[in-house]
Every structure is written in C-alpha cells, then in structure tokens.
Amino acid sequence: MRDRDTPPNRAARLLGVVVASLRTLSDRWYATPALTVGAFALLAVLPQALDVRVFGVGLASVLSLQALILALVWATAAQSWNLVSGFAGQFSLGHAAFFGLGAYTPLVLAREVGVSPWIGMLAGGVVAAGYALCLGGLTFRYDIRGSYFVLVTLAFAELLLYLFVNVDAVGGASGVVKPLPDAYGAEFGLAAFQFTGRLPYYYVVLAFLAVVTLVALLLERSQTGLYLRAIRDDEDAARAVGIPTVRYKLFALALSAFFTAWAGAFWAMYFPSIRPRMVFGVLVNIDIVLPAAVGGIGTVAGPVVGAFALEIISGLGRQAVDFPELQDVVGGVVLLLVVLKAPGGLVSLPGKAADLVDRFNGERTSVWDRDPSRTEDD
Amino acid sequence: MLGVLLGGIYGIVSVGLTIIFGVMDVVNIAHGAFVVVGMYTVWVVAGQGLSPFLGLPVAGVLLFAVGVAIQRSAIAPLAEERQSSRLLVTIAFSIVIVAAVEGTFGPTPRNLDLDLGSIEVGGVYVIRGQLYALVVAAATFAAVWVFLHRTHTGRAIRGTADNRTSAAYAGVDVERIDALTFGLGAGLAGLAGGLVTFVQPFDPYLGNTYLTIAFVVVILGGLGSIPGTVVGGLVVGLLHVFGSYFLPGSYYNVLILVVFVGLLVFKPTGLFGGEIDA
Secondary structure (H helix, E strand, O other), X not given: OHHHHOHHHHHHHHXXXXXXXXXXXXHOOOHHHHHHHHHHHHHHHHXXXXXXXXXXXXXXXXXXXXXXXXXXXXXXXXXXXXXXXXXXXXXXXXXXXXXXXXXHHHHHHHHHOOOOHHHXXXXXXXXXXXXXXXXXXXXXXXXXXXXXXXXXXXHHHHHHHHHHHHOHHHOHHHOEEOOOHHHHOOOOEXXXXXXXXXXXXXXXXXXXXXXXXXXXXXXXXXXXXXXHHHHHHOHHHHHHOOOOHHXXXXXXXXXXXXXXXXXXXXXXXXXXXXXXXXXXXXXXXXXXHHHHHHHOOOOOOHHXXXXXXXXXXXXXXXXXXXXOOHHHHHHHHHHHHHHHHOOOOHHHHHHHHHHHHHHHHHHHXXXXXXXXXXXXXX | OHHHHHHHHHHHHHXXXXXXXXXXXXXXXXXXXXXXXXXXXXXXXXXXXXXXXXXXXXXXXXXXXXXXXHHHHHHHHHOOOOHHHHHHHHHHHHHHHHHHHHHHHOOOOEOOOOOOOEEEEOOEEEEHHHHHHHHHHHHHHHHHHHHHHHOHHHHHHHHHHHOHHHHHHOOOOHHHHHHHHHHXXXXXXXXXXXXXXXXXXXXXXXXXXXXXXXXXHHHHHOOOOHHHHHHHHHHHHHHHHHHHHHOOOOHHHHHHHHHHHXXXXXXXXXXXXXXXXX
16 A cells, blocks of 8 residues: 555656546536637737747747748648548548639739739639539539549649649739739738738738637537538448438538638738649648648647647757758658557547556556455455 | 650559559559659669669669558558548658658759660651650550469459458458558559659659649549550540640640549549449
8 A cells, every 4th residue: 555655656646636637627618618719819929929038948949920820821721621521521632722722813803803802812712612512513423432532632633733834814834923902902901911011911810710710610519510420430321311411511522612712812912922833732732631630630629739730840850950851751750650659630649648647547546456355355 | 656655654653553542442642752763763773874774673673662661661550540541641651752852862853864866667756765665664564464464463462452351261361462562553653753764854743743643544544443544544645745736835734634524524433444432
C-alpha cells in the first residue's frame, strides 16, 4: 500500500483526477460553444501577441502575420472540404476547382464590369456550387464512389486549369492582376475588400473561418449532418432506410464548394495577382486536404488545428535549417506520421492521452487494490 | 509517330497505376513522383557518360525497390484502415519525393542532349531516339502482358485483383503480391519517366501532368483493364498530338479532358470497363 505514495504514482493519480474532471466538463452542453468562442478569441489577439517577447524569444521568430493569414486561408478551405469529404465521406481531390472559380470570379467581375468584390465573392460561390452540381450530377448519378470519385474530382479541377490557361479573356497563363479599388468605385477599406496593411486581411479571413466553422458546427448537429454521416458509414444501408443519398451528397458538395470559393476569393484579393496554376493546380488540391488530414478528418476542430500545426512546424523547421524545399517536405512528413501513428488526426491525441492516464491508474488500482482474501484463495 | 510514342508512355504510366489500383484498391497519388524519379535517374546515368538507354532498366529497378519499400513500411500497416488513409500516405510520399528531387537537382527544366540523327521511313523523317524509345515501350507492354498472363506470379496478381479472399484461400500469399504489385507499378512508372526524357524537357513538377493524364487514361480504358489502358493511352497520345497541331495553345489538354467528361456522361464504365464496383 505504501507504493501508492511514491511520487510517480501520486502524480499519475493527480493526473487521473484532472482527466476525469476534464471529461465531465467536455460532456457539458456548453463545452463546444465555449471552446469555439475561446479559440476564436485567442486567434483574434494572436497578431498582437506576435511581438511579445518571453525570455527573449518572440512568437514572431516562428510565425509571421503572413504565415498566420495563410494558415487561416487553408483552414477555411479545409473546413469547407471537410463538409463533403469528412462528414459525408466523399473524398475529393478536386477542391482546387472551387477555390480557383472563387478566386477568378470576383477579380474578373471587378475588372471588367466594376462589380464590388464582395458581390463577386458571392457570385463566385454560386458559380463554384454550380460546377459542383455538374460534377456531382455526373458522378453520383452513376454511383461513382471511393477511388473513382477521387480520380474524377481531380480531372474536373485539371479541366478548369487547362481551360483558364488557354482562355485569353481571363488572362491566359499569365493570369489576372488585381484591379485597384477605384476600378469599381471604392476606396481602400472594408467595402473595397482591399486594405493598405496586412492586419485587416487577417481579421477578414478570420471572420470567413468563423462563418464556415459555424456552418460546420450547425451541420454536425442537424438531421442533415446525421444523414451525411450515415452515408459516410454505409451508403447502401443509408439508402435502404430511405435517405435520398444522391440529393444529400449533392447538397454537401455544393455547400462545400460555395465556402471553398470564399477562401479562393480571399486569396485573389490578398495577393497582387493570380495565375491559373496557383489556384487550380494539383498542389492547391493537396494544400486544401492537408490541414484537415493532419488535424482530423470529419471533425470541426481538425482543419483549424491542422492548419496551425503545419504552419508552426514549418516555421520551426525554417528556423532550424536553411533549406527552401523544407516547407514542402514538412507537410508530407507530418501527414505521414499522423496517418501512421494517429489515424484520427491531431485532435484525437488528447483523448488518447487521457485514456493512457486512465489505463495507467487502472492497472495500478487493479494490482494494489485487489482484495487480499480472494488472492489467497486463488 | 510522336502520338504513338506519347500514347505508349501514357499507357505504361497508366498500366502501373491500374494494376496497383486493381490489386490493392489504392489510388497512388505518388505515381507522378515515381515518374519524376525515373526521369532524373536516366538523366544521372546519361550524365555519367553512359547511354541513356542503360538508364531505363536502372530507373525501373530503382523504382521497383522504392515501391516495395513504401508498400512494406507505410501502406501494408494500413491495410485494415479506411481507404482514404492509404490515399493520404501516397499523397505524403508524393510531396516528400518531389521536394527531395527539387532539392537535389533544382527546379530548372533539364534536357537530354541526345542526337542520334533521324532515319527516313517511307518519306517521313523519324527521330532515332524516339524510335528506339517506342520500341522499348512496345517491348515493355509485351513483357508486362506475358508476365501477367503466362507466369505463375502474374496469374497470382490477376487472381488477387479479381478476388482477394479467394486468392488467399487458393494459397496465394496476398501480402507478398501486394508488395510485388506496388513495386511493379512503381517500376513501370520509373521506366515511363525514363522514356519521357527522350521526348521532352523535364522538371520536377512534370509528374503532376503525367499523374492527371494517367488518371484520365485509366478511367478512359476502364479501371483495371490492361488492354483498355493501352488503347486509352494511345487515344490520349493521339489527341495530344493532333490537338496541339490543330488547336491553338495548350487547348489539347482541354480537349483530352472534355473527351473524358463526355465519356463519363455516355459510357461511365470506360471503353473496356465492365461493372463499376468500387
């Protein structure tokens, strides 16, 4: 019995208590809203924290505002991707199509017709959703699933890539340069979707991420979300109990495309120009999938956690070694480790750690708290 | 001529993709990266002052080893997981391999300076290097076909693709077949990458182009069908050459993909495909 008081065991028991109370907390109804609001509040003050130095080491050495903005863009796109590929289980490798349409539509509309980029962004979302319905109509109609769906979505994204490379009306291979705000009768500022500094962009894309996250949370709790998960787990069974699976898959794909286009629109308004390969290329497809895959496919927190984890790790890597290709390698290596060692993604790790603590304590109890009389009998 | 050669290369890349898919149900995103490694292998061999044709078997064997290593270390442990996690592993390898090639050889396009002259065949001048490459491509197809249909191991591969469980009951070591298939598919991709160097300048990012084309070819011919893949490869190769002759810019790529979408509308199982049962 005295063994229970050795320091490692005491620490383990203390940890067990902490884990137990955290478990109760996470079961409360306010856990998710509180966590979401807290996370976004943290993200809102993060740019200010970049310059704070603790023990001479500032966050700025690992993360720049530019890196944070990119992390948020990919988090937004990955969150949208997750709606159809995570919740509904239709793994798409062609979301660059929607990203690119979302990037081109506001720019072309603003330059040619003088329409506000905000309206252009919504139009881009509708165009992307329309393209998604074409894609989904063709594939879901013939019950194309799994690996076939992956191939077809990639081909649809590449189709747009080559189309935009060749159509000179949208700039061909050299792409479109972002017009100045007065091209559509506006001043730099929120109304023009163009700012003179980087910080406002950060808050715009943070707001986008918040909207998509809210949609994802609502969808997860709705009846539609339940249907989508049923389709993911066993589509034939879902159809057998009367769920119109094709209609729900189409809905998820169109919704996902609409919000992916938002990320594309932000990309177009943030950088001075876009080229087809930058918004439609195969690498964009992978950039959209990576954060969700690393963070945890099918979870709301996953894409956000994954996007920031990747950005932080590649920031640390950049500091450690001066090798420009390292950034790309980091994504691949992290993905490989996650898939092999933590198939549920990074967000599954706290739960696993908690289980580990429980098992450690459980084993100790079973060894030391065993009833002495019964052990004598055996 | 060039169309047939391109078609042959597309066909070899796609045969590798389709046997991997048929046996293991893995969409191998790293296939484009394997092609890139093949290109640079031939380039390195040619850089040693040796014949680039010697680089072709080297590329094939190297990629076979790489393929077996990847399958053993990262794909076999995920056999029981969702299909998407195996897909993610191949994505991860494609990122790492392309970045490694870029880090080693730099992003600038390379060109194999090969001038064997040309010969006249019936009034048409044919570049000698391309002719030899075509011969190699045809021989590869023949070898693959003979291997899959006339050898015990080849039959075991086809049997595993057909029905995994039954093959296991019939005494086929399906795990060994998995490794062998992935290695074979990767080796074919490497060989095809080597052939690419005879046709066009190459850089580390060319793999993505070949990956997309291989996807199109594979679906065009019907997933899992090797004759379909050969025909699909030829169709795409000819579309490429004639499209680039008659259409401005790189519209031929659009043409290829429009044909693909059209096929999807009218005959979604592919030219030679049967029932879709993914």
